[in-house]
Amino acid sequence: MKYLCLLALTIFGIQCSSKKSVTEMSEEELKSYAHELAQRFIIADGHVDLPYMLVEKNVVVSPATKDTLVSTTMGEFDFERSRKxxxxxxxxxxxxxxxxxxxxxxxxxxADSLMDQVDNIIRLLPEKFAAAKTPEDIDQNARQGKVSLPMGMENGSPVGTDLNRLQYLFDRGIRYITLTHNRDNQICDASNDTTHTWNGLSPFGRDVVAEMNRLGMMVDISHVDDSTFYQVMKLSKAPAIASHSSCRHFAPKAKRDLSDDMIKTIGEQGGVIMINYYPNFLDSTASVLSAELDRRLKEKGLEENTPEGDAFIKKFRQENPGSVTVETVANHIDHIRKIAGINHIGIGSDYDGVGGNLPRGLEDVTTYPTLIASLLKRGYSEEDIEKICSGNLFRVWNKVISVSDSLRKESVTKL
Ligand SMILES: [Zn+2]
Known part of the structure:
Protein backbone atom coordinates (compact mmCIF):
# COMPACT_ATOMS: atom_id res chain seq x y z
CA MET A 1 0.00 0.00 0.00
CA LYS A 2 2.78 2.31 1.00
CA TYR A 3 4.60 1.37 -2.20
CA LEU A 4 1.47 1.98 -4.22
CA CYS A 5 1.04 5.34 -2.65
CA LEU A 6 4.68 6.15 -3.25
CA LEU A 7 4.28 5.06 -6.85
CA ALA A 8 1.16 7.16 -7.17
CA LEU A 9 2.97 10.06 -5.55
CA THR A 10 5.71 9.71 -8.15
CA ILE A 11 3.45 9.22 -11.16
CA PHE A 12 0.34 11.06 -10.06
CA GLY A 13 1.85 13.25 -7.37
CA ILE A 14 -1.00 15.71 -7.55
CA GLN A 15 -3.79 13.21 -6.90
CA CYS A 16 -1.98 11.55 -4.02
CA SER A 17 -1.02 14.82 -2.36
CA SER A 18 -4.62 16.03 -2.67
CA LYS A 19 -5.65 13.26 -0.25
CA LYS A 20 -3.53 14.94 2.40
CA SER A 21 -5.07 17.79 4.30
CA VAL A 22 -3.86 21.20 3.20
CA THR A 23 -2.15 21.86 6.53
CA GLU A 24 -0.04 18.70 6.06
CA MET A 25 1.19 19.70 2.60
CA SER A 26 4.59 21.16 1.82
CA GLU A 27 4.65 24.42 -0.16
CA GLU A 28 5.45 22.40 -3.31
CA GLU A 29 2.55 19.98 -2.76
CA LEU A 30 0.17 22.86 -2.13
CA LYS A 31 1.34 24.53 -5.33
CA SER A 32 0.70 21.32 -7.33
CA TYR A 33 -2.69 20.87 -5.72
CA ALA A 34 -3.70 24.48 -6.52
CA HIS A 35 -2.49 23.99 -10.09
CA GLU A 36 -4.53 20.79 -10.39
CA LEU A 37 -7.68 22.59 -9.17
CA ALA A 38 -7.09 25.44 -11.64
CA GLN A 39 -6.95 22.86 -14.45
CA ARG A 40 -9.91 20.85 -13.15
CA PHE A 41 -12.32 23.73 -12.50
CA ILE A 42 -13.67 26.09 -15.12
CA ILE A 43 -12.15 29.51 -14.49
CA ALA A 44 -14.14 32.46 -15.78
CA ASP A 45 -12.76 35.99 -15.43
CA GLY A 46 -15.35 38.79 -15.53
CA HIS A 47 -13.19 41.41 -17.18
CA VAL A 48 -10.22 41.23 -19.54
CA ASP A 49 -9.46 44.30 -21.66
CA LEU A 50 -7.66 42.62 -24.55
CA PRO A 51 -9.78 44.12 -27.38
CA TYR A 52 -9.16 47.74 -26.40
CA MET A 53 -5.52 47.10 -25.49
CA LEU A 54 -5.01 45.85 -29.05
CA VAL A 55 -6.41 49.17 -30.29
CA GLU A 56 -4.08 51.10 -27.99
CA LYS A 57 -1.07 49.10 -29.17
CA ASN A 58 -2.15 49.45 -32.82
CA VAL A 59 -2.52 45.69 -33.28
CA VAL A 60 -5.14 44.68 -35.85
CA VAL A 61 -6.03 40.99 -35.57
CA SER A 62 -5.02 39.43 -38.90
CA PRO A 63 -3.16 36.37 -40.24
CA ALA A 64 0.05 38.41 -39.76
CA THR A 65 -0.59 39.11 -36.06
CA LYS A 66 -2.49 36.00 -34.97
CA ASP A 67 0.57 34.42 -33.30
CA THR A 68 0.52 37.34 -30.83
CA LEU A 69 -2.72 35.90 -29.47
CA VAL A 70 -1.11 32.52 -28.93
CA SER A 71 2.00 33.70 -27.12
CA THR A 72 3.28 37.18 -26.43
CA THR A 73 5.09 39.26 -23.86
CA MET A 74 2.60 42.08 -24.46
CA GLY A 75 -0.03 42.52 -21.76
CA GLU A 76 -1.27 39.83 -19.42
CA PHE A 77 -3.28 37.47 -21.63
CA ASP A 78 -2.63 35.00 -24.43
CA PHE A 79 -3.63 31.42 -25.24
CA GLU A 80 -0.57 29.67 -23.84
CA ARG A 81 -0.60 31.60 -20.58
CA SER A 82 -4.36 30.97 -20.26
CA ARG A 83 -3.74 27.23 -20.55
CA LYS A 84 -0.98 27.40 -17.97
CA ALA A 111 -18.15 48.66 -30.27
CA ASP A 112 -18.52 47.02 -33.69
CA SER A 113 -14.78 47.18 -34.36
CA LEU A 114 -13.93 45.69 -30.94
CA MET A 115 -16.48 42.87 -31.40
CA ASP A 116 -14.99 42.31 -34.88
CA GLN A 117 -11.54 41.93 -33.25
CA VAL A 118 -12.92 39.18 -30.97
CA ASP A 119 -14.71 37.46 -33.89
CA ASN A 120 -11.48 37.60 -35.92
CA ILE A 121 -9.44 36.01 -33.12
CA ILE A 122 -11.88 33.08 -33.14
CA ARG A 123 -11.98 32.92 -36.93
CA LEU A 124 -8.17 32.88 -37.22
CA LEU A 125 -7.51 30.46 -34.37
CA PRO A 126 -10.55 28.14 -34.26
CA GLU A 127 -8.60 25.31 -32.65
CA LYS A 128 -7.67 27.55 -29.72
CA PHE A 129 -10.48 30.04 -29.15
CA ALA A 130 -14.28 29.80 -29.38
CA ALA A 131 -17.31 32.04 -28.97
CA ALA A 132 -19.52 31.49 -25.92
CA LYS A 133 -23.02 32.79 -25.34
CA THR A 134 -23.98 30.56 -22.40
CA PRO A 135 -22.23 28.77 -19.52
CA GLU A 136 -22.95 25.55 -21.41
CA ASP A 137 -20.93 26.83 -24.40
CA ILE A 138 -18.00 27.48 -22.06
CA ASP A 139 -18.22 23.95 -20.63
CA GLN A 140 -18.25 22.40 -24.09
CA ASN A 141 -15.36 24.56 -25.35
CA ALA A 142 -13.29 23.74 -22.26
CA ARG A 143 -13.78 20.04 -22.90
CA GLN A 144 -12.19 20.57 -26.33
CA GLY A 145 -9.26 22.46 -24.79
CA LYS A 146 -10.45 25.79 -26.16
CA VAL A 147 -10.46 29.13 -24.41
CA SER A 148 -13.92 30.73 -24.65
CA LEU A 149 -14.17 34.42 -25.44
CA PRO A 150 -17.57 35.59 -24.13
CA MET A 151 -18.18 39.31 -24.50
CA GLY A 152 -19.34 42.01 -22.10
CA MET A 153 -19.70 45.69 -22.97
CA GLU A 154 -18.23 48.29 -20.62
CA ASN A 155 -20.37 51.43 -20.91
CA GLY A 156 -23.89 51.32 -22.37
CA SER A 157 -23.28 54.52 -24.34
CA PRO A 158 -23.45 52.79 -27.77
CA VAL A 159 -27.04 51.73 -27.05
CA GLY A 160 -27.91 55.38 -27.74
CA THR A 161 -31.61 56.00 -27.20
CA ASP A 162 -32.73 52.97 -29.16
CA LEU A 163 -33.69 49.84 -27.20
CA ASN A 164 -33.41 47.80 -30.43
CA ARG A 165 -29.64 48.26 -30.20
CA LEU A 166 -29.74 45.92 -27.19
CA GLN A 167 -31.12 43.15 -29.37
CA TYR A 168 -28.38 43.88 -31.93
CA LEU A 169 -25.65 43.70 -29.26
CA PHE A 170 -27.18 40.54 -27.80
CA ASP A 171 -27.23 38.92 -31.26
CA ARG A 172 -23.55 39.79 -31.70
CA GLY A 173 -22.76 37.98 -28.45
CA ILE A 174 -22.75 40.65 -25.73
CA ARG A 175 -23.87 38.94 -22.52
CA TYR A 176 -23.45 41.74 -20.01
CA ILE A 177 -23.43 45.52 -20.15
CA THR A 178 -21.70 47.67 -17.53
CA LEU A 179 -24.34 50.38 -17.56
CA THR A 180 -21.81 53.23 -17.64
CA HIS A 181 -18.10 53.95 -17.19
CA ASN A 182 -16.46 56.88 -15.38
CA ARG A 183 -19.09 59.51 -16.28
CA ASP A 184 -22.87 59.71 -16.24
CA ASN A 185 -24.32 58.60 -19.57
CA GLN A 186 -27.84 58.41 -21.05
CA ILE A 187 -28.59 55.33 -18.94
CA CYS A 188 -27.43 56.20 -15.43
CA ASP A 189 -25.07 58.01 -13.05
CA ALA A 190 -21.48 56.87 -12.59
CA SER A 191 -19.53 56.46 -9.34
CA ASN A 192 -16.70 58.75 -10.49
CA ASP A 193 -19.00 61.61 -11.55
CA THR A 194 -20.35 64.16 -9.09
CA THR A 195 -22.96 65.65 -11.48
CA HIS A 196 -25.77 63.28 -10.41
CA THR A 197 -27.49 63.84 -13.75
CA TRP A 198 -30.31 61.39 -13.05
CA ASN A 199 -30.02 60.61 -9.33
CA GLY A 200 -29.58 56.99 -10.38
CA LEU A 201 -31.10 55.52 -13.51
CA SER A 202 -32.56 57.76 -16.23
CA PRO A 203 -36.11 56.96 -17.41
CA PHE A 204 -34.48 55.37 -20.50
CA GLY A 205 -32.07 53.49 -18.22
CA ARG A 206 -35.02 51.88 -16.45
CA ASP A 207 -36.24 50.62 -19.84
CA VAL A 208 -32.70 49.37 -20.61
CA VAL A 209 -32.64 47.25 -17.43
CA ALA A 210 -36.09 45.81 -18.26
CA GLU A 211 -35.05 45.00 -21.83
CA MET A 212 -31.79 43.40 -20.67
CA ASN A 213 -33.84 41.20 -18.32
CA ARG A 214 -36.11 40.26 -21.22
CA LEU A 215 -33.20 39.47 -23.56
CA GLY A 216 -31.21 37.50 -20.99
CA MET A 217 -28.30 39.94 -20.74
CA MET A 218 -26.63 40.35 -17.36
CA VAL A 219 -26.81 43.81 -15.78
CA ASP A 220 -23.34 44.84 -14.59
CA ILE A 221 -23.22 47.37 -11.75
CA SER A 222 -19.43 47.93 -11.74
CA HIS A 223 -18.67 51.67 -12.19
CA VAL A 224 -22.21 52.84 -11.36
CA ASP A 225 -23.07 55.40 -8.67
CA ASP A 226 -24.54 54.06 -5.41
CA SER A 227 -27.94 55.58 -6.33
CA THR A 228 -27.91 53.65 -9.63
CA PHE A 229 -26.87 50.48 -7.81
CA TYR A 230 -29.80 50.52 -5.37
CA GLN A 231 -32.30 51.30 -8.13
CA VAL A 232 -31.01 48.40 -10.22
CA MET A 233 -31.28 46.12 -7.19
CA LYS A 234 -34.98 47.05 -6.85
CA LEU A 235 -35.84 47.10 -10.52
CA SER A 236 -33.98 44.15 -12.04
CA LYS A 237 -36.01 40.94 -12.24
CA ALA A 238 -32.79 38.89 -12.42
CA PRO A 239 -29.69 38.96 -10.21
CA ALA A 240 -26.94 41.38 -11.21
CA ILE A 241 -23.17 41.08 -11.48
CA ALA A 242 -20.28 43.35 -10.58
CA SER A 243 -17.93 42.24 -13.36
CA HIS A 244 -14.83 43.90 -11.81
CA SER A 245 -15.36 45.55 -8.39
CA SER A 246 -13.66 45.22 -5.02
CA CYS A 247 -14.56 46.16 -1.44
CA ARG A 248 -14.67 49.84 -0.41
CA HIS A 249 -13.89 48.70 3.13
CA PHE A 250 -10.17 48.46 2.24
CA ALA A 251 -10.00 51.52 -0.06
CA PRO A 252 -12.60 54.00 1.24
CA LYS A 253 -11.82 56.61 -1.42
CA ALA A 254 -12.43 54.16 -4.28
CA LYS A 255 -16.05 55.07 -4.87
CA ARG A 256 -16.39 52.47 -7.61
CA ASP A 257 -15.78 49.74 -5.04
CA LEU A 258 -18.79 48.33 -3.20
CA SER A 259 -19.69 49.36 0.36
CA ASP A 260 -20.50 46.64 2.88
CA ASP A 261 -24.21 47.40 2.55
CA MET A 262 -23.99 47.08 -1.24
CA ILE A 263 -22.17 43.74 -0.88
CA LYS A 264 -24.92 42.52 1.44
CA THR A 265 -27.65 43.78 -0.91
CA ILE A 266 -26.24 42.19 -4.07
CA GLY A 267 -25.84 38.95 -2.09
CA GLU A 268 -29.48 39.05 -0.99
CA GLN A 269 -30.48 39.70 -4.62
CA GLY A 270 -28.59 36.52 -5.64
CA GLY A 271 -25.84 38.25 -7.62
CA VAL A 272 -22.04 37.96 -7.73
CA ILE A 273 -19.16 40.35 -7.05
CA MET A 274 -16.09 39.62 -9.17
CA ILE A 275 -12.97 41.02 -7.51
CA ASN A 276 -10.94 43.59 -9.43
CA TYR A 277 -7.14 43.25 -9.06
CA TYR A 278 -6.25 46.94 -9.63
CA PRO A 279 -4.19 47.86 -6.52
CA ASN A 280 -5.84 51.28 -6.06
CA PHE A 281 -9.20 49.54 -5.61
CA LEU A 282 -7.71 46.98 -3.21
CA ASP A 283 -5.75 49.09 -0.74
CA SER A 284 -5.79 52.82 -0.03
CA THR A 285 -1.96 53.00 0.13
CA ALA A 286 -1.65 51.99 -3.55
CA SER A 287 -3.07 55.28 -4.87
CA VAL A 288 -0.15 57.17 -3.26
CA LEU A 289 2.28 55.18 -5.41
CA SER A 290 0.18 55.74 -8.55
CA ALA A 291 0.14 59.50 -7.90
CA GLU A 292 3.92 59.49 -7.53
CA LEU A 293 4.31 57.63 -10.85
CA ASP A 294 1.99 60.12 -12.58
CA ARG A 295 4.01 63.02 -11.15
CA ARG A 296 7.30 61.57 -12.41
CA LEU A 297 5.88 60.81 -15.86
CA LYS A 298 4.67 64.38 -16.15
CA GLU A 299 7.99 65.72 -14.94
CA LYS A 300 9.80 63.78 -17.69
CA GLY A 301 7.18 64.59 -20.33
CA LEU A 302 6.48 60.85 -20.86
CA GLU A 303 3.21 59.13 -21.68
CA GLU A 304 1.77 55.63 -21.32
CA ASN A 305 1.57 53.54 -24.53
CA THR A 306 4.79 55.04 -25.91
CA PRO A 307 7.95 52.87 -25.83
CA GLU A 308 9.83 55.37 -23.55
CA GLY A 309 6.80 55.87 -21.27
CA ASP A 310 6.13 52.14 -20.95
CA ALA A 311 9.81 51.40 -20.18
CA PHE A 312 9.81 54.10 -17.48
CA ILE A 313 6.59 52.72 -15.95
CA LYS A 314 7.99 49.18 -15.93
CA LYS A 315 11.20 50.30 -14.19
CA PHE A 316 9.26 52.38 -11.63
CA ARG A 317 7.05 49.39 -10.78
CA GLN A 318 10.05 47.10 -10.40
CA GLU A 319 11.72 49.57 -8.05
CA ASN A 320 8.49 50.34 -6.15
CA PRO A 321 6.56 47.05 -5.90
CA GLY A 322 4.11 48.36 -3.26
CA SER A 323 2.44 46.32 -0.56
CA VAL A 324 -0.49 44.90 -2.56
CA THR A 325 -0.17 41.15 -3.15
CA VAL A 326 -2.25 38.07 -3.85
CA GLU A 327 -3.03 38.05 -0.10
CA THR A 328 -4.71 41.46 -0.46
CA VAL A 329 -7.06 39.99 -3.07
CA ALA A 330 -7.73 37.01 -0.79
CA ASN A 331 -8.58 39.48 2.00
CA HIS A 332 -11.28 40.97 -0.24
CA ILE A 333 -12.62 37.49 -0.91
CA ASP A 334 -12.69 36.81 2.85
CA HIS A 335 -14.54 40.08 3.37
CA ILE A 336 -17.29 39.27 0.87
CA ARG A 337 -17.62 35.78 2.30
CA LYS A 338 -18.11 37.30 5.76
CA ILE A 339 -20.77 39.76 4.58
CA ALA A 340 -22.63 38.03 1.74
CA GLY A 341 -21.41 34.44 1.87
CA ILE A 342 -19.42 32.16 -0.41
CA ASN A 343 -22.12 32.10 -3.11
CA HIS A 344 -21.50 35.67 -4.20
CA ILE A 345 -17.78 35.85 -5.01
CA GLY A 346 -16.01 35.72 -8.37
CA ILE A 347 -12.91 36.99 -10.19
CA GLY A 348 -12.84 40.07 -12.46
CA SER A 349 -9.12 40.80 -12.79
CA ASP A 350 -9.15 43.73 -15.26
CA TYR A 351 -6.09 42.18 -16.97
CA ASP A 352 -4.87 44.19 -19.97
CA GLY A 353 -6.82 47.17 -18.66
CA VAL A 354 -4.65 48.55 -15.86
CA GLY A 355 -1.35 49.29 -17.60
CA GLY A 356 0.41 46.37 -15.90
CA ASN A 357 -0.28 47.77 -12.42
CA LEU A 358 -1.20 44.54 -10.61
CA PRO A 359 -0.72 42.87 -7.20
CA ARG A 360 2.48 40.92 -6.66
CA GLY A 361 1.81 37.26 -7.37
CA LEU A 362 -1.04 38.03 -9.80
CA GLU A 363 0.94 39.48 -12.70
CA ASP A 364 -0.87 37.71 -15.53
CA VAL A 365 -3.33 34.91 -16.42
CA THR A 366 -0.89 32.19 -15.37
CA THR A 367 -1.49 33.11 -11.71
CA TYR A 368 -4.98 31.81 -10.89
CA PRO A 369 -3.32 28.84 -9.10
CA THR A 370 -1.48 31.32 -6.85
CA LEU A 371 -4.80 32.79 -5.71
CA ILE A 372 -6.24 29.30 -5.29
CA ALA A 373 -3.25 28.31 -3.11
CA SER A 374 -3.86 31.34 -0.89
CA LEU A 375 -7.54 30.39 -0.52
CA LEU A 376 -6.64 26.77 0.28
CA LYS A 377 -4.34 27.98 3.06
CA ARG A 378 -7.22 30.06 4.43
CA GLY A 379 -9.39 26.97 4.69
CA TYR A 380 -11.52 27.31 1.55
CA SER A 381 -12.80 23.93 0.36
CA GLU A 382 -12.68 22.63 -3.23
CA GLU A 383 -16.39 23.36 -3.48
CA ASP A 384 -15.85 26.97 -2.31
CA ILE A 385 -13.03 27.45 -4.82
CA GLU A 386 -15.06 26.09 -7.71
CA LYS A 387 -17.81 28.57 -6.86
CA ILE A 388 -15.32 31.46 -6.92
CA CYS A 389 -13.70 30.25 -10.16
CA SER A 390 -16.97 30.14 -12.12
CA GLY A 391 -19.80 28.41 -10.22
CA ASN A 392 -21.28 31.57 -8.78
CA LEU A 393 -21.12 33.47 -12.08
CA PHE A 394 -22.67 30.53 -13.95
CA ARG A 395 -25.49 30.29 -11.39
CA VAL A 396 -26.29 33.99 -11.94
CA TRP A 397 -25.94 33.72 -15.72
CA ASN A 398 -28.24 30.68 -15.90
CA LYS A 399 -30.76 32.45 -13.68
CA VAL A 400 -30.64 35.47 -16.03
CA ILE A 401 -31.35 33.09 -18.93
CA SER A 402 -34.28 31.42 -17.13
CA VAL A 403 -35.78 34.81 -16.09
CA SER A 404 -35.52 35.86 -19.75
CA ASP A 405 -37.30 32.66 -20.85
CA SER A 406 -40.22 33.32 -18.52
CA LEU A 407 -40.42 37.04 -19.43
CA ARG A 408 -40.47 36.16 -23.13
CA LYS A 409 -43.23 33.59 -22.52
CA GLU A 410 -45.17 36.19 -20.51
CA SER A 411 -45.02 38.69 -23.36
CA VAL A 412 -46.24 36.05 -25.83
CA THR A 413 -49.19 35.17 -23.53
CA LYS A 414 -50.08 38.86 -23.26
CA LEU A 415 -50.23 39.11 -27.05
ZN1 LIG B 1 -13.60 49.22 -15.68
Missing amino acids: GGLDAPFMSIYIPVKFQQAPGYGISL
Missing part, protein backbone atom coordinates in the same frame (compact mmCIF):
# COMPACT_ATOMS: atom_id res chain seq x y z
CA GLY A 85 -3.15 29.28 -15.48
CA GLY A 86 -6.27 27.19 -16.15
CA LEU A 87 -8.24 30.15 -17.52
CA ASP A 88 -11.22 28.97 -19.61
CA ALA A 89 -13.41 32.00 -20.12
CA PRO A 90 -12.09 35.54 -19.94
CA PHE A 91 -14.94 37.99 -20.65
CA MET A 92 -13.63 40.19 -23.46
CA SER A 93 -14.41 43.75 -22.51
CA ILE A 94 -15.94 45.81 -25.30
CA TYR A 95 -14.78 49.00 -23.65
CA ILE A 96 -16.16 52.35 -24.74
CA PRO A 97 -14.18 55.26 -23.25
CA VAL A 98 -16.05 58.32 -21.98
CA LYS A 99 -14.88 60.41 -24.96
CA PHE A 100 -17.25 58.33 -27.10
CA GLN A 101 -20.23 59.68 -25.15
CA GLN A 102 -20.22 62.97 -27.06
CA ALA A 103 -23.56 62.01 -28.57
CA PRO A 104 -25.79 59.07 -27.61
CA GLY A 105 -24.99 56.06 -29.73
CA TYR A 106 -21.75 57.59 -31.06
CA GLY A 107 -19.66 54.67 -29.71
CA ILE A 108 -21.44 51.98 -31.74
CA SER A 109 -18.79 51.92 -34.48
CA LEU A 110 -16.06 51.43 -31.87
